[in-house]
Amino acid sequence: xxxxxxxxxxxxxxxxxxxxxxxxxxxxxxxxxxxxxxxxxxxxxxxxxxxxxxxxxxxxxxxxxxxxxxxxxxxxxxxxxxxxxxxxxxxxxxxxxxxxxxxxxxxxxxxxxxxxxxxxxxxxxxxxxxxxxxxxxxxxxxxxxxxxxxxxxxxxxxxxxxxxxxxxxxxxxxxxxxxxxxxxxxxxxxx
Amino acid sequence: xxxxxxxxxxxxxxxxxxxxxxxxxxxxxxxxxxxxxxxxxxxxxxxxxxxxxxxxxxxxxxxxxxxxxxxxxxxxxxxxxxxxxxxxxxxxxxxxxxxxxxxxxxxxxxxxxxxxxxxxxxxxxxxxxxxxxxxxxxxxxxxxxxxxxxxxxxxxxxxxxxxxxxxxxxxxxxxxxxxxxxxxxxxxxxx
Numbered sequence: 001x002x003x004x005x006x007x008x009x010x011x012x013x014x015x016x017x018x019x020x021x022x023x024x025x026x027x028x029x030x031x032x033x034x035x036x037x038x039x040x041x042x043x044x045x046x047x048x049x050x051x052x053x054x055x056x057x058x059x060x061x062x063x064x065x066x067x068x069x070x071x072x073x074x075x076x077x078x079x080x081x082x083x084x085x086x087x088x089x090x091x092x093x094x095x096x097x098x099x100x101x102x103x104x105x106x107x108x109x110x111x112x113x114x115x116x117x118x119x120x121x122x123x124x125x126x127x128x129x130x131x132x133x134x135x136x137x138x139x140x141x142x143x144x145x146x147x148x149x150x151x152x153x154x155x156x157x158x159x160x161x162x163x164x165x166x167x168x169x170x171x172x173x174x175x176x177x178x179x180x181x182x183x184x185x186x187x188x189x190x191x
Numbered sequence: 192x193x194x195x196x197x198x199x200x201x202x203x204x205x206x207x208x209x210x211x212x213x214x215x216x217x218x219x220x221x222x223x224x225x226x227x228x229x230x231x232x233x234x235x236x237x238x239x240x241x242x243x244x245x246x247x248x249x250x251x252x253x254x255x256x257x258x259x260x261x262x263x264x265x266x267x268x269x270x271x272x273x274x275x276x277x278x279x280x281x282x283x284x285x286x287x288x289x290x291x292x293x294x295x296x297x298x299x300x301x302x303x304x305x306x307x308x309x310x311x312x313x314x315x316x317x318x319x320x321x322x323x324x325x326x327x328x329x330x331x332x333x334x335x336x337x338x339x340x341x342x343x344x345x346x347x348x349x350x351x352x353x354x355x356x357x358x359x360x361x362x363x364x365x366x367x368x369x370x371x372x373x374x375x376x377x378x379x380x381x382x
Contacts, residue, residue: 002303002307002308002333002334002335003333003334003335003336003339004295004331004332004333005307005331005332005333005334005343005344005345006331006332007234007235007328007329007330007331007332008235008329008332008344009229009231009232009235009236009329010229010307010309010332010344010345011206011208011227011228011229011237011259011261011309012206012261012345012347012350012352012366013204013206013347013352013354013366014206014228014229015202015203015204015205015206015228017202034229035228035229035230035231035232036202036228036230037202037205037206037226037227037228037238038200038201038202038205038225038226038240039226039227039238039240039319039322039324040200040226040240040319040320040321040322040324041200041226041320041321041322042320042321042322043198043319043320044198044199044200045200045319045320045322046202047228047230047238047324049229049230049231068202070202070203073367073370076370076371076376077371077376077377077379077380078377078380079377080371080373080374080375080376080377080378081377081378081379081380081381082377083373083374083377084374084377084378084381085377085381090381095380095381096380104195112193116193116196116201117193118201118202123319124317124319126315126317126326128230128231128234128236128314128315128326129231129232129233129234129236130231130232130233131230131231131232131233131236133230133231133238133324133326135317135319135324137198138198138199138200139198140195140196140197140198141195141196141197141198141199141201142193142194142195142196143193143194143196144193144194145194148194149359149360151359152196152359153196153199153201153357153358153359153360154196154201154203154357154359155359155360156203156204156354156356156357156360156364157360159203161203161204162370163204163347163354163366164373165347165373166344166345166347167344168340168342168343168344168345168346169340169344169346169347170372170373170374170375171369171370171371171372171373172369172370172371172372172373172376173347173366173367173368173369173370174366174367174368174370175203175204175354175364175365175366175367176264176364176365176366176367177364177365178362178363178364179264179267179353179362179363179364179365180267180268180271180362180363181361181362181363182271182274182355182356182361182362182363183271183274183275183361184271185267185268185271185363186268186269186270186271186272186273186274186275186276187271187272187275188268188272189268189269189272189286189287190272190275190276190281190286
């Protein structure tokens with residue numbers, strides 16, 4: 001027997017994405033976004049949602065490009081910082097001690113210090129309500145060599161990413177233990 | 192110095208959503224989706240992406256409704272199972288030992304055994320490529336009373352959700368320790 005909670009913006013886990021953009025004077029900016037996720041395999045795409053009140057909203061519209069940086073657990077203070085100040089009056093990269101580098105394939109900056117970042121070319125804009133969803137094609141992934149696994153992918157344990165709890169659980173969390181192999185452990189229930 | 196990996200569908204963490212729908216004969220179905228996330232605060236909305244080849248794609252188009260069930264770490268075998276078989280030839284609820292209940296507000300089923308589920312009314316359909324993104328307005332959240340925190344929200348530690356590693360890290364993981372308070376720990380960097 002469930003209880004009805006009414007409409008609420010909650011799932012678990014929420015990601016913690018650091019969205020990198022240039023403003024109209026090509027000053028780099030970072031924004032913390034938990035409303036987002038991968039949304040297509042071919043072409044590889046990621047969605048991030050932003051309010052029109054944010055600088056990042058306008059920066060993406062102008063440049064048709066953004067990056068998505070994946071921070072490590074040790075960078076949770078930086079991830080929080082980029083969500084509590086505005087790029088209009090703060091150079092978040094500088095204030096957080098991050099190095100802003102220009103992406104290779106798109107006109108957007110990324111932080112050298114994050115384990116890896118996605119370079120995204122804007123494909124779609126969908127206004128939903130308070131938030132507008134931006135779909136970016138992932139044209140490249142820039143990664144530290146040290147976090148790659150044997151398959152050449154950023155390894156989740158080496159990246160050691162951050163989760164955001166939700167509005168009703170306003171904390172960041174680390175990742176935990178392996179529970180089982182995907183596309184494998186479920187086969188047992190087929191019998 | 193980063194290395195370029197080319198285009199890849201990766202972020203960390205990916206969620207593990209169990210999407211509930213009815214087929215054309217009102218048989219309940221469940222699909223495991225890691226391409227998705229919250230996409231708007233007002234109205235509260237969640238996005239899930241599906242391939243046209245899936246039964247769930249057509250079920251959502253027909254009913255304009257779906258649920259998103261959030262499984263607990265102890266249910267990772269069930270979450271994997273719902274991703275490796277098709278609802279066209281398997282009643283996944285029955286085979287996984289789950290109880291399919293009709294939602295209160297929309298025409299879609301949910302599993303009584305998941306800690307909480309979102310009831311969603313289809314708002315937008317955006318074809319991207321191999322995947323199509325479905326935006327659902329969260330009209331209600333159905334939750335076990337036992338997982339609620341003092342604020343009346345499902346508590347992430349009681350829910351104990353599952354993360355999916357990525358195509359290059361094909362495993363499920365649990366959540367870890369609290370890293371710090373959101374909208375709080377970053378203020379230190381403002382000085």
